[in-house]
Amino acid sequence: MVHSDPARSTAPYRAPARWVGLARAVGRLLGSLNQNWLTRTGLVLTLLFVMVAIFGPIFAGDPLKLSFDRLAAPSLQHPFGTDHVGRDLLARVLAGARISLSVSLASVVGGLTLALPLGMTAGYFATTWVDEIIMRTVDVILALPLFLLGLVVIGMTGHASTQIGPVEVSPAAKIVVLIAIASIPMFTRVARAATLVERSEDYVGALRILGVSRVTIIGSEILVNVLQPVLVQAFFWMAIAVFAEAALSFLGLGIQPPQPTLGNLLYDARGYILYGAWWYSVFPGLMLSFAIVSLNLLGDGLSDLLDPQLR
Amino acid sequence: MIRYIIGRLIGSALVLLAVTALVFVLVRLTPGDPVGSFLGFAAFHDPRQAAALRHTLGFDRPVAIQYLFFLGRMFHGDLGQDPFTGEPVTKLLAERAPATLELAILTLIFSTVIAVFLGATAATHRGRSRDTLIRVGTIVGLSIPNFWLGLLLLLIFGLYVNGILPPGGFVPLTENPLDNLYHMILPVIVLGLPNLALISRILRSSMLDALARDYIVFARVMGLPERTVVSRIALPNAIIPTTTVVGLLLGYLIGGAVVVEVVFTIPGVGQLMVDSFQKNDYPVALGTTLFIATAFVTMNFVVDVLYAYLNPKIRDLYLGQLRSRDA
Numbered sequence: 178m179v180h181s182d183p184a185r186s187t188a189p190y191r192a193p194a195r196w197v198g199l200a201r202a203v204g205r206l207l208g209s210l211n212q213n214w215l216t217r218t219g220l221v222l223t224l225l226f227v228m229v230a231i232f233g234p235i236f237a238g239d240p241l242k243l244s245f246d247r248l249a250a251p252s253l254q255h256p257f258g259t260d261h262v263g264r265d266l267l268a269r270v271l272a273g274a275r276i277s278l279s280v281s282l283a284s285v286v287g288g289l290t291l292a293l294p295l296g297m298t299a300g301y302f303a304t305t306w307v308d309e310i311i312m313r314t315v316d317v318i319l320a321l322p323l324f325l326l327g328l329v330v331i332g333m334t335g336h337a338s339t340q341i342g343p344v345e346v347s348p349a350a351k352i353v354v355l356i357a358i359a360s361i362p363m364f365t366r367v368a369r370a371a372t373l374v375e376r377s378e379d380y381v382g383a384l385r386i387l388g389v390s391r392v393t394i395i396g397s398e399i400l401v402n403v404l405q406p407v408l409v410q411a412f413f414w415m416a417i418a419v420f421a422e423a424a425l426s427f428l429g430l431g432i433q434p435p436q437p438t439l440g441n442l443l444y445d446a447r448g449y450i451l452y453g454a455w456w457y458s459v460f461p462g463l464m465l466s467f468a469i470v471s472l473n474l475l476g477d478g479l480s481d482l483l484d485p486q487l488r
Numbered sequence: 489m490i491r492y493i494i495g496r497l498i499g500s501a502l503v504l505l506a507v508t509a510l511v512f513v514l515v516r517l518t519p520g521d522p523v524g525s526f527l528g529f530a531a532f533h534d535p536r537q538a539a540a541l542r543h544t545l546g547f548d549r550p551v552a553i554q555y556l557f558f559l560g561r562m563f564h565g566d567l568g569q570d571p572f573t574g575e576p577v578t579k580l581l582a583e584r585a586p587a588t589l590e591l592a593i594l595t596l597i598f599s600t601v602i603a604v605f606l607g608a609t610a611a612t613h614r615g616r617s618r619d620t621l622i623r624v625g626t627i628v629g630l631s632i633p634n635f636w637l638g639l640l641l642l643l644i645f646g647l648y649v650n651g652i653l654p655p656g657g658f659v660p661l662t663e664n665p666l667d668n669l670y671h672m673i674l675p676v677i678v679l680g681l682p683n684l685a686l687i688s689r690i691l692r693s694s695m696l697d698a699l700a701r702d703y704i705v706f707a708r709v710m711g712l713p714e715r716t717v718v719s720r721i722a723l724p725n726a727i728i729p730t731t732t733v734v735g736l737l738l739g740y741l742i743g744g745a746v747v748v749e750v751v752f753t754i755p756g757v758g759q760l761m762v763d764s765f766q767k768n769d770y771p772v773a774l775g776t777t778l779f780i781a782t783a784f785v786t787m788n789f790v791v792d793v794l795y796a797y798l799n800p801k802i803r804d805l806y807l808g809q810l811r812s813r814d815a
Binding site: 465 | 507510511514627628630631632633635636639640642643646647743746747750751761762764765766773777
């Protein structure tokens with residue numbers, strides 16, 4: 178980071194543009210990815226999943242197109258077979274993967290936007306009443322059984338859209354919001370702990386003396402350094418989000434058919450197991466496990482890099 | 489210690505209260521009201537009947553009052569009636585609870601026992617192929633969604649390999665204990681696998697931590713056999729941090745039990761809950777939620793107290809905080 182020499186320069190200190198710092202932090206993280214086989218494998222698999230989820234549906238055809246080929250076994254025409262109303266399972270699995278990816282990304286980004294400012298504020302003002310209020314509030318979320326809450330909220334409000342005041346909340350949005358809320362305690366804690374370390378660094382004191390506002394220090398200087406441990410947690414939470422969305426859909430409480438998700442495909446497949454339609458339950462589950470395994474491997478390898486003690 | 493317990497007890501009660509309030513508000517957020525789903529078409533055709541029922545059930549009062557009434561009845565052990573069958577919710581819960589509790593307890597035993605073995609093996613063979621194998625195995629075990637694993641096992645044992653293990657179904661423990669356990673094998677494996685993976689990972693790292701301590705070096709210098717050092721000295725020390733994780737897992741266990749009960753058609757509280765959501769059966773939905781939340785909070789409380797008992801540093805820390813806050 179190039180800081181102007183404060184002794185010579187008369188111009189007031191200006192923080193480098195925020196995206197420069199962020200890009201550097203992400204770059205450092207990506208650079209550290211290549212250091213052990215666990216992260217390397219995780220990275221390759223995760224990228225593969227992301228590619229499949231983004232580009233797969235473009236080539237796979239219409240996931241909603243019915244045909245008379247009901248419960249057809251895998252063939253050249255339908256590599257994953259077809260479902261109980263003759264829809265191509267490959268197209269449905271790929272479309273489901275895309276939903277998994279978007280739900281997990283959206284919920285983690287949502288959780289981070291709420292938790293990062295909270296955690297960093299708590300860390301910067303640690304042991305004051307600000308910290309106390311933030312962390313006790315977060316503890317309340319942590320004390321609630323999350324999967325149960327998800328189940329209850331969606332079970333009770335139904336899987337149609339819910340009208341809250343003037344806002345209409347779609348079922349997918351409900352799931353995203355729930356997972357985002359669930360992720361707040363973890364992200365807040367990690368961000369707080371990392372900020373606590375950064376706060377006592379010399380550069381923070383120096384910036385204060387230069388008259389840089391606290392908001393600028395937290396929002397650009399500390400943020401860059403806090404981002405790395407937080408992003409590691411983000412990968413784990415993406416895995417959790419993929420699982421949670423699928424589990425809710427599997428109970429018939431998530432995003433509803435005919436829109437395919439990996440979870441509701443398995444929900445439908447349950448009824449056709451004893452008809453011998455193994456492909457119906459095997460392929461969606463494989464895709465689901467693949468997504469979760471890759472994200473977990475990546476997160477696991479990364480946390481090793483950050484915490485050499487556990488190695 | 490007593491102060492710590494009381495503090496945690498109050499905290500647990502507040503969480504439960506928060507859960508009931510949340511569920512109550514959610515019921516009010518739902519489009520339409522419960523009376524509509526009780527009466528079905530009749531509510532459409534005869535608004536007066538609907539209004540009368542609304543009045544008898546107390547739905548015409550403000551939400552806050554309704555909530556207080558609900559709390560009052562709850563403390564008298566009355567959770568209302570299932571409008572579809574007319575049976576008291578508490579009776580339904582009592583019928584369904586044993587299956588769920590059995591599933592949870594068996595799973596906890598199964599996963600802890602195997603996890604201790606795996607975690608200790610991985611830690612003592614650190615960095616070698618056995619460790620790597622267990623490590624990758626646990627990540628995969630942690631990642632495979634339990635409901636999919638359940639479906640796969642159903643597929644295998646229901647369709648291809650007949651007669652070895654029963655794919656689903658439930659026999660009450662009181663009826664035939666052996667048959668009951670036999671039916672529990674697959675559900676327990678499915679529910680236990682992620683737990684097992686997580687516990688063994690935590691145990692591995694706390695075991696590595698314990699093995700690096702001076703007292704281990706001392707024990708080795710004393711000439712104690714390696715087996716004794718690992719099983720009698722390192723393991724007990726490594727288990728303390730693991731208990732917290734087991735506590736956190738209980739929440740997962742209960743949530744997971746809901747899914748596993750649905751997959752293997754076990755008549756437990758979880759299945760009752762999912763059914764009640766699908767039928768918009770509010771009293772039963774509230775009752776099951778409350779049951780599961782109570783179980784979760786109680787188990788967390790027990791684990792916290794146990795942990796404080798095992799590790800005096802925790803309770804001292806907590807009391808220290810209290811003191812500094814008082815001052």
